[in-house]
Amino acid sequence: MVVVAREATAQEPQCDRERAAMVETIRTYARSDASVLGRQGPSERVLEAIGRTKRHLFIPERSCSIAYANKPVSIGHGQTISQPFIVALMTELAEVAPDHVVLEVGTGSGYQAAILAHLARKVCTIEIIPSLAETATKTLRGLAYENVSVRLGDGYAGWPECGPFDAIVVTAALGQVPPPLIEQLKVGGRLVMPVGSAYTSQQLTVVEKTAPDKTTSRAVALVRFVPFTRSKE
Template identity: 85%
Template sequence: MKTLLLLVLSMIAAARDATAQDTECVRERAAMIETIKTYARSHASVVGQQGFSERVLEAMGQTKRHLFIPERSCSIAYADRPLPIGLGQTISQPFIVALMTELAEVAPDHVVLEVGTGSGYQAAILARLARKVCTIEIVPQLAETATKTLKDLAYDNVSVRLGDGYAGWPECGPFDAMVVTAALGQVPPPLIEQLKVGGRLVMPVGAEYGTQHLTVVEKVAPDKTTTRAVVPVRFVPFTRSQGR
């Protein structure tokens, strides 16, 4: 009887702790959204006078970022800064995630490619906006962890593939939008080929240890694109398979 009582008390305490964490996370997530809005106002030349769309802000506000980092701490997760996720990789700061998502102009019927799954957080944001998300990760441990996290959180419209994202994912495309979360000196031609006419690709372009710019490529015709650099950024380098 005493053992049962201790078990019940332990369960009650655990439930209280979980409720307290949920409350903290909701508060921290709301503060994150306000920070993103403030940054958007001070970066009107980048985001536009209208700021971020309600769809993007809603997706950011509904996605539990703390579940995509090793610490699972709300006070850490919702601060507007990049965070390490292990193996030399990071999860981008929320403002940059929101900005890349906004620039991609994802619609509800879109099929989206992400290169650089990382923790799965950006894929989760895109999944709330698109019909289908195909995401590629070259690091096996990260691909495995992201797959499990996304599955556990019921992101059923996300497919994770282990591999070199430079070649894209032809079987999953063609794509209405693409988001690349690692920096490369040029946009991979295979990605442009798999992008639909009218589609957008958003990625950091630049040297590994030099100047990088968040860049938007629009495919305006089968053999024509337009490119514009949006804002200076600093991303981890684009990793290729050995021998490439």
């Protein structure tokens, strides 16, 4: 359970209205393409988590009109906060339950981690860019997301000390799923990530671990994500 501290701003009522409108846009967008999630679209549980998460506090401009449009937003360093529908889609595909421990690779602004925090018992998130990791940590702490831990580092190796994980969400594209992440995924768990080359369309892929040494995977939709950044060391 997350209790979000209220940050009083003059634009708060406007942000509340625009956030509610964004949730309805996600719902409508999903129904217009039933091939991805079916006619029902994202679950009410996922939509409620998105509706409770103040996206405008996770972007540099802190602008409601920018934050709640259904499009990605730059957060600097060549990184973006994903389109709200894509965030909802990846969250839904991860099938996060209240008792789950979740790994996110690519913290960015901390927005996806915040949504996952409303759904899971514990969220461990890794960011390789120091300034983004620092800003995300401050934002999440300031909003009282006490079940989220942020780590600075290369997410390719995962976070073994925090796992094993019931679900893993990767927010950057790579040509293949990193084997360490599969190792840290529990049997019955799901990994969601864009698989493919950088700077082109990738396949949003769901990997399910059906046995200690067996997985199944399926491509869900074409997406375009920033490339997976590796440590140079």
